[in-house]
Amino acid sequence: MKNQSVSKNIDWITVLIYSLLVLIGWVNIYSADLVPDSDYIFDLSQNYGKQLIFIGFTIILIIVVLSIDAKFYEKYTSIIYGVALLSLMGLFVAGKTIAGQRCWYGIGPLTLQPSEFTKSATALALAKFLSDSQINLKNFNHQLIGLGILFLPIGLIMLQPDAGSALIFIMMVFVLHREGLPAWYLWTGVGAIVLFIMALLLKPQYVVLITLIGVIIQYFYSKPVRRNVIASGIVFVLMAGFSVSVDYVFENVFQQHHRDRFNILLGKQVDMAGIGYNTNQSEIAIGSGGWIGKGWLEGTQTKGNFVPEQHTDYIFTTVGEEWGFAGSAIVILLFAGLLLRILYLAENQKTKFSRIYGYGVASVLFTHYFVNISMVVGIFPTIGVPLPFLSYGGSSLWSFTILLFIFLKMDANKVNEW
Known part of the structure; x- marks a missing residue:
C-alpha cells in the first residue's frame, strides 16, 4: 500500500481526548495555584506558568516522536530499556533527594524523574520479548524472563524508595497474563493482598x-x-x-508513614490533623462541590490551600470542588474513552509487537487513573501517583505523552504493514 502521511493516519480521536485532558489539567492547575496578586498566565513564578512551558515542550516532543520511524522503537528496544535501567541506577550516585526519596535528577531549576520514562521503556521491552514467535509463557524459563523484565526496574525503584511508581510497574503483569502467563500468578497476587488486609484486621x-x-x-x-x-x-x-x-x-519493614496510611484506611487509626489530613481535606473539597460545583476559581477549599499538593497528586480535588459531580464524571468518562480507544486500536494492530505495546500503554494509564482517583476519594492509601495529563509536572506530562504517542505512531504506521 502507498505510504501516507502520519497526519492522515494518526488516530485523531485519541489525540482529541488527550488534548482535552491536558487542557482540563492546565485549567485546574491555574485555579489551584492562582494567587490574588497575579493573574498573568505566563507567570513563570507560578506552577501554571511553568506548566504552559511544559506543554509547549510537549508539542515539540510529539513532533519528534511521530517523526521517528515506527520500526525504530522495536529495533532499538534493548538499548532504550538498558538506558532506562542505567538512569535508575544513576540516581544512587547523582540523584536529588526530596522528602526522603532519591527519585529525581536536578537539572538547574528543573527535576526529572526517570522512573516515569522507564514505564515506556519497560512496555517496549515486554512487547519485544513477547512478540518473539518462539516465546511461550507456558514455559517456566520464559515466565522468569518476562517477570525479570518487569521486576528489574521495580527493584531499583523500591530502593529509592518509591512504592507508588513500583505499583504501576507491577500492574503490567496483566500484559504478561494477556499473552499467556498462567492465571495462578494473578490469583496468588490477589490472594496475598486479601490475606495481608485480613491479617491487619x-x-x-x-x-x-x-x-x-x-x-x-x-x-x-x-x-x-x-x-x-x-x-x-x-x-x-x-x-x-x-x-x-x-x-x-x-x-x-514498612516505614512509619506507610503504617499510618494503612491504619487510617482500615479505620484502625484516626489522625485527621496529621497523616490523614490530605485525604480528609480532599474528601471535604470533592463533597462540597455538589452536582455542578462551585464554579471555576470559586473553590473555597482550593483557594484556602487546605489540600496540600493540590496541583500535583490531588488535582482531582479541584475538579470535584469547582466542577462538581458533572465535571468529575466528564473527566472520568474521558479517561475511560481514552483507555477503550487504546484497547480498540491495540486489537486492530497488524503486528504483535505494537499490539502488546498498546496493552502496556493501557495498563500503565489505567493503573494511574484508578490509584490516583481512589487515593483522592479515600479508598486507597496515599502513595504519590500523579493523574496522567492533569497533574502538574514536566516529567509526568512528557513521559505519558511519549508513552501514548509512540503507540499512536505504531498505529499510524499499520497501513504500511499489510
Whole structure:
C-alpha cells in the first residue's frame, strides 16, 4: 500500500481526548495555584506558568516522536530499556533527594524523574520479548524472563524508595497474563493482598482458620482428577505462614508513614490533623462541590490551600470542588474513552509487537487513573501517583505523552504493514 502521511493516519480521536485532558489539567492547575496578586498566565513564578512551558515542550516532543520511524522503537528496544535501567541506577550516585526519596535528577531549576520514562521503556521491552514467535509463557524459563523484565526496574525503584511508581510497574503483569502467563500468578497476587488486609484486621489464629476453611472448600469443589492432598497442604502452610508473618513485616519493614496510611484506611487509626489530613481535606473539597460545583476559581477549599499538593497528586480535588459531580464524571468518562480507544486500536494492530505495546500503554494509564482517583476519594492509601495529563509536572506530562504517542505512531504506521 502507498505510504501516507502520519497526519492522515494518526488516530485523531485519541489525540482529541488527550488534548482535552491536558487542557482540563492546565485549567485546574491555574485555579489551584492562582494567587490574588497575579493573574498573568505566563507567570513563570507560578506552577501554571511553568506548566504552559511544559506543554509547549510537549508539542515539540510529539513532533519528534511521530517523526521517528515506527520500526525504530522495536529495533532499538534493548538499548532504550538498558538506558532506562542505567538512569535508575544513576540516581544512587547523582540523584536529588526530596522528602526522603532519591527519585529525581536536578537539572538547574528543573527535576526529572526517570522512573516515569522507564514505564515506556519497560512496555517496549515486554512487547519485544513477547512478540518473539518462539516465546511461550507456558514455559517456566520464559515466565522468569518476562517477570525479570518487569521486576528489574521495580527493584531499583523500591530502593529509592518509591512504592507508588513500583505499583504501576507491577500492574503490567496483566500484559504478561494477556499473552499467556498462567492465571495462578494473578490469583496468588490477589490472594496475598486479601490475606495481608485480613491479617491487619484480624488476629492471626482467625486468619489461619479462615485460610484452612478456604483450602478445604477449594479441595472438595475441585474436579476429582485435580485433587491433591499434598499440594493442598503445601498451599495451606504457605498461606498460613504468610498470614502470620504479616504483622512482623508491617511493623519492621514498612516505614512509619506507610503504617499510618494503612491504619487510617482500615479505620484502625484516626489522625485527621496529621497523616490523614490530605485525604480528609480532599474528601471535604470533592463533597462540597455538589452536582455542578462551585464554579471555576470559586473553590473555597482550593483557594484556602487546605489540600496540600493540590496541583500535583490531588488535582482531582479541584475538579470535584469547582466542577462538581458533572465535571468529575466528564473527566472520568474521558479517561475511560481514552483507555477503550487504546484497547480498540491495540486489537486492530497488524503486528504483535505494537499490539502488546498498546496493552502496556493501557495498563500503565489505567493503573494511574484508578490509584490516583481512589487515593483522592479515600479508598486507597496515599502513595504519590500523579493523574496522567492533569497533574502538574514536566516529567509526568512528557513521559505519558511519549508513552501514548509512540503507540499512536505504531498505529499510524499499520497501513504500511499489510
